Amino acid sequence: xxxRAAQAPIVDAREIRKVLDFNMGMPRGNFGVMKSAVVAxxxxxxxxxxxxxxxxxxxxxxxxxxxxxxxLLSNRRQKLITVQSxxxxxxxxxxxxxxxxxxxxxxxxxxxxxxxxxxxxxxTGNAWVNGLxxxxxxxxxRSELDDMFKFAQRLLTGPELDEKFMLDERKVVSREYxxxxxxxxxxxxxxxxxPVVLPDNSVAxxxxxxxxxxxxxxxxxxxxxxxxxxxxxxMILLVGGDLSKDEVTAKVEAFFGRxxxxxxxxxxxxxxxxxxxxxxxxxxRDRYVAHPAVARIFVADWPGPLTKNRxxxxxxxxxDVLKGVLExxxxxxxxxxxxxxxxxxxxxxxxxxxxxxxxAIIFFQGRLDDEVTxxxxxxQLDMAISDIAREGIxxxxxxxxRNRLIRSxxxxxxxxxxxxxxxxxxxxxxxQPELVNWYVERLRSVSKDDIDFLMRAIxxxxxxxxxxxxxxxx
Amino acid sequence: MxxxxxxxxxxxVWFVTAVAAWSAEVTRQATPGxxxxxHYPIEGAKRSAVAISWPxxxxxxxxxxxxxxxxxxxxxxxxxxxxxxxxxxxxxxxxLDAGARLFVQPEEIRGFIVTPDAEFMKAAEIANDVLARxxxxxxxxxxxxxxxxxxxxxxxxxxxxxxxxxxxEILMSxxxxxxxxxxxxxxxxxxxxxxxxRAWHKGAFATxxxxxxxxxxxxxxxxxxxxxRALKDLPGGGQxxxxxxxxxxxxxxxIVFHAPNVTKSAILAFGKLxxxxxxxxxxxxxSLGVLGYGSQSRLFKAVRTGLRAAYxxxxxxxxxxxxxxxxxxxxxxxxxxxxxxxxxTRETYETFRNDGIGLIExxxxxxxxxQRIEESLAKPTDxxxxxxxxxxxxxxxxxxxxxxxxxDDLERGKVNTYIKQTxxxxxxxxxxxVTADANAVKGDCLITRLEDxxxxx
Numbered sequence: 001x002x003x004r005a006a007q008a009p010i011v012d013a014r015e016i017r018k019v020l021d022f023n024m025g026m027p028r029g030n031f032g033v034m035k036s037a038v039v040a041x042x043x044x045x046x047x048x049x050x051x052x053x054x055x056x057x058x059x060x061x062x063x064x065x066x067x068x069x070x071x072l073l074s075n076r077r078q079k080l081i082t083v084q085s086x087x088x089x090x091x092x093x094x095x096x097x098x099x100x101x102x103x104x105x106x107x108x109x110x111x112x113x114x115x116x117x118x119x120x121x122x123x124t125g126n127a128w129v130n131g132l133x134x135x136x137x138x139x140x141x142r143s144e145l146d147d148m149f150k151f152a153q154r155l156l157t158g159p160e161l162d163e164k165f166m167l168d169e170r171k172v173v174s175r176e177y178x179x180x181x182x183x184x185x186x187x188x189x190x191x192x193x194x195p196v197v198l199p200d201n202s203v204a205x206x207x208x209x210x211x212x213x214x215x216x217x218x219x220x221x222x223x224x225x226x227x228x229x230x231x232x233x234x235m236i237l238l239v240g241g242d243l244s245k246d247e248v249t250a251k252v253e254a255f256f257g258r259x260x261x262x263x264x265x266x267x268x269x270x271x272x273x274x275x276x277x278x279x280x281x282x283x284x285r286d287r288y289v290a291h292p293a294v295a296r297i298f299v300a301d302w303p304g305p306l307t308k309n310r311x312x313x314x315x316x317x318x319x320d321v322l323k324g325v326l327e328x329x330x331x332x333x334x335x336x337x338x339x340x341x342x343x344x345x346x347x348x349x350x351x352x353x354x355x356x357x358x359x360a361i362i363f364f365q366g367r368l369d370d371e372v373t374x375x376x377x378x379x380q381l382d383m384a385i386s387d388i389a390r391e392g393i394x395x396x397x398x399x400x401x402r403n404r405l406i407r408s409x410x411x412x413x414x415x416x417x418x419x420x421x422x423x424x425x426x427x428x429x430x431x432q433p434e435l436v437n438w439y440v441e442r443l444r445s446v447s448k449d450d451i452d453f454l455m456r457a458i459x460x461x462x463x464x465x466x467x468x469x470x471x472x473x474x
Numbered sequence: 475m476x477x478x479x480x481x482x483x484x485x486x487v488w489f490v491t492a493v494a495a496w497s498a499e500v501t502r503q504a505t506p507g508x509x510x511x512x513h514y515p516i517e518g519a520k521r522s523a524v525a526i527s528w529p530x531x532x533x534x535x536x537x538x539x540x541x542x543x544x545x546x547x548x549x550x551x552x553x554x555x556x557x558x559x560x561x562x563x564x565x566x567x568x569x570l571d572a573g574a575r576l577f578v579q580p581e582e583i584r585g586f587i588v589t590p591d592a593e594f595m596k597a598a599e600i601a602n603d604v605l606a607r608x609x610x611x612x613x614x615x616x617x618x619x620x621x622x623x624x625x626x627x628x629x630x631x632x633x634x635x636x637x638x639x640x641x642x643e644i645l646m647s648x649x650x651x652x653x654x655x656x657x658x659x660x661x662x663x664x665x666x667x668x669x670x671x672r673a674w675h676k677g678a679f680a681t682x683x684x685x686x687x688x689x690x691x692x693x694x695x696x697x698x699x700x701x702x703r704a705l706k707d708l709p710g711g712g713q714x715x716x717x718x719x720x721x722x723x724x725x726x727x728x729i730v731f732h733a734p735n736v737t738k739s740a741i742l743a744f745g746k747l748x749x750x751x752x753x754x755x756x757x758x759x760x761s762l763g764v765l766g767y768g769s770q771s772r773l774f775k776a777v778r779t780g781l782r783a784a785y786x787x788x789x790x791x792x793x794x795x796x797x798x799x800x801x802x803x804x805x806x807x808x809x810x811x812x813x814x815x816x817x818x819t820r821e822t823y824e825t826f827r828n829d830g831i832g833l834i835e836x837x838x839x840x841x842x843x844x845q846r847i848e849e850s851l852a853k854p855t856d857x858x859x860x861x862x863x864x865x866x867x868x869x870x871x872x873x874x875x876x877x878x879x880x881x882d883d884l885e886r887g888k889v890n891t892y893i894k895q896t897x898x899x900x901x902x903x904x905x906x907x908v909t910a911d912a913n914a915v916k917g918d919c920l921i922t923r924l925e926d927x928x929x930x931x
Binding site (some may be wrong): 079120125178290367407 | 518560568569616625628735738770806808835
């Protein structure tokens with residue numbers, strides 16, 4: 001079980017992903033006579049039941065349940081079945097001590113996993129929360145299907161485990177805090193930057209919390225968060241693998257058919273954009289800072305795509321393209337002025353999101369080259385952003401980045417792992433899951449004007465928070 | 475009628491050819507340029523991967539300059555090549571929907587490319603630029619060296635860094651491989667110059683003695699042409715003299731490293747396992763899976779789910795070289811529960827070593843292992859890696875093809891005998907504990923500096 005950083009990008013398009021490669025691998029042969037080849041191909045296609053389907057796609061199932069959504073990625077080559085439950089509930093929906101949604105995620109995993117006192121399960125699983133949604137998943141062979149559905153069903157009942165075990169789980173969460181944050185000042189400061197740049201918005205809450213907040217969490221708080229949020233109306237069920245639509249529909253209805261919908265989480269914080277200006281810089285001197293670094297968050301007024309009615313899913317495509325551009329080694333990127341031509345940052349990461357209506361958020365974190373001060377690097381970063389905003393991003397750059405994203409998405413379109421990650425991303429951004437080919441269409445519709453408009457908004461961002469990381473001896 | 479019979483014959487031929495084309499056989503192939511490679515076709519894959527191992531690693535680097543190989547590979551990957559700027563190289567490669575890695579170990583360098591078949595030749599051309607003609611410019615060299623210096627110093631502060639560095643001080647003493655693995659001392663890295671890296675490059679990237687494995691959708695001819703292109707005009711080199719790692723010193727003791735400033739505590743244990751070349755990976759992997767992989771493993775259940783003392787706690791193996799394989803147990807532990815966690819680890823491990831895998835446990839473990847292998851064999855990069863490892867370890871040609879069946883054939887009794895015969899006793903292991911509380915755990919020796927381990931002998 002793990003927590004992911006709030007607002008952290010769920011999919012990094014540049015990452016060399018370990019994906020499941022599936023498609024119809026047609027053998028290549030030179031048969032010479034076209035007519036015969038065509039005829040043979042037709043006959044060969046008659047043998048298709050002997051070989052798996054060439055293509056799989058995410059489909060929404062209409063079920064007689066109150067679940068917010070049920071989706072199937074039917075892939076006959078994927079012999080292991082994945083059952084993933086996503087709740088539209090995360091730390092942004094919590095109050096009380098920070099880390100509550102994550103603590104509950106831990107408890108719920110063990111609670112849901114406790115099926116019939118079986119000593120072993122023939123499946124593997126995990127869970128994570130990113131502040132916006134909470135996800136549980138299991139993978140296993142078809143023989144474990146009922147066990148996996150039972151796990152998903154049990155998520156809708158409150159945590160019932162030995163009380164000491166549940167209270168002691170806070171110690172485990174504290175060890176997770178140690179594992180992820182105690183020697184990582186960059187990650188700790190990240191949690192402190194959000195409340196500055198997004199005050200009064202619960203999306204700024206720390207997902208993992210602090211050692212103090214974790215220790216103060218109570219079972220009643222966890223149960224209360226569960227009662228309010230873990231309902232079919234907030235639950236999306238994703239099933240992937242070698243299963244038919246009818247089979248999954250029947251299972252879903254058998255396990256979830258009689259459960260009341262419960263209240264919908266409207267995520268009001270999405271409609272509460274921050275107002276006014278903020279520009280704050282914090283200097284952190286820490287013995288765990290090995291490389292001097294700069295982290296920066298910009299929150300910009302951004303009404304969305306230039307052409308109205310394109311919706312939030314178009315936002316996601318724009319954000320992905322802009323991130324790809326800024327991180328690329330192409331004209332219009334941040335890499336060229338700051339890392340390749342200029343030696344300011346030896347490496348950096350960029351995140352671009354829109355989780356609050358009419359606001360674009362860009363996060364930048366980079367390690368400094370020798371002889372560069374954090375102050376100078378911050379100034380050069382701002383100058384680079386202004387230059388890109390003023391000059392615009394070349395059409396050729398946008399085309400190349402878009403093509404990379406499209407190629408990658410199309411290749412992975414029937415990969416359960418990839419598609420379910422994309423769905424988690426969709427839901428984090430605040431819209432319904434969509435097909436990979438819809439996403440590809442959105443990518444195609446992203447224009448240079450869209451990207452330049454977004455970049456200008458970021459350049460004009462009136463909310464900025466910066467952290468300078470400096471090594472501390474001793 | 476004649477037409478129909480032609481159709482039938484033709485379709486049968488096509489079908490048989492189709493099935494034959496994808497029957498998963500490892501074949502020995504040779505490129506027109508004379509490079510031998512092993513090829514594993516994967517039905518339905520969309521890309522192909524090629525993995526290459528050079529038998530060089532540190533090549534002939536002078537004593538104390540071992541980390542030049544690390545700086546060198548990073549410089550090759552990031553600093554541009556063939557007169558092209560880094561941005562050209564990176565941008566051209568990113569357009570291909572391809573991936574690549576290049577990393578160095580003391581006795582070998584490994585590179586791999588994964589790419590759509592249609593882009594194989596372009597990816598190979600870029601790879602060749604990087605391998606044969608890196609720019610080695612001064613400013614990029616200084617950057618990469620500075621990054622490694624900072625990484626080295628940074629690790630000295632981390633609990634994990636301290637534990638691993640201390641264990642290597644004990645295991646390898648002054649052997650050059652210790653400096654390579656520990657990336658220290660940083661002062662040695664600061665002394666590396668560009669000429670050393672150029673010399674290492676010339677000696678390291680030979681054109682003979684390579685082991686090459688390919689897997690995926692590509693036909694052998696396509697792969698062969700790409701391999702030749704990627705390896706064209708490499709600097710040459712030879713077969714550098716190896717500096718074999720002597721038997722590792724396990725010390726058979728528990729060393730407590732007292733670091734007053736650390737924020738957490740950790741346990742790291744090492745024990746000897748048969749070398750990678752013993753070709754007993756199936757027995758080893760299923761055993762380690764039960765002992766320490768995942769939330770149903772023995773160690774996880776003992777230390778996390780039972781004691782509630784850790785977030786993650788498990789076991790695996792680590793090859794310092796193919797001849798020096800170690801069992802590794804690792805986890806960060808609540809300081810107040812260190813002694814309890816260490817005791818639970820010992821008890822759990824010894825029970826496992828003596829009693830082996832349980833009757834109910836075994837079929838689950840076998841199934842999980844089979845699933846992991848099945849998934850890996852469907853992915854070009856993973857399959858190419860498995861094939862490369864098999865060839866380097868001297869496994870039979872059919873190793874990969876029969877893997878799933880051989881896992882199915884594993885018998886509990888034989889695996890448990892293997893565990894009993896090969897897994898070391900806990901008392902024969904090296905145990906390192908790093909903690910801010912000197913009294914948190916009882917050890918054979920308490921030290922505060924890495925070099926003080928000798929006082930524990």
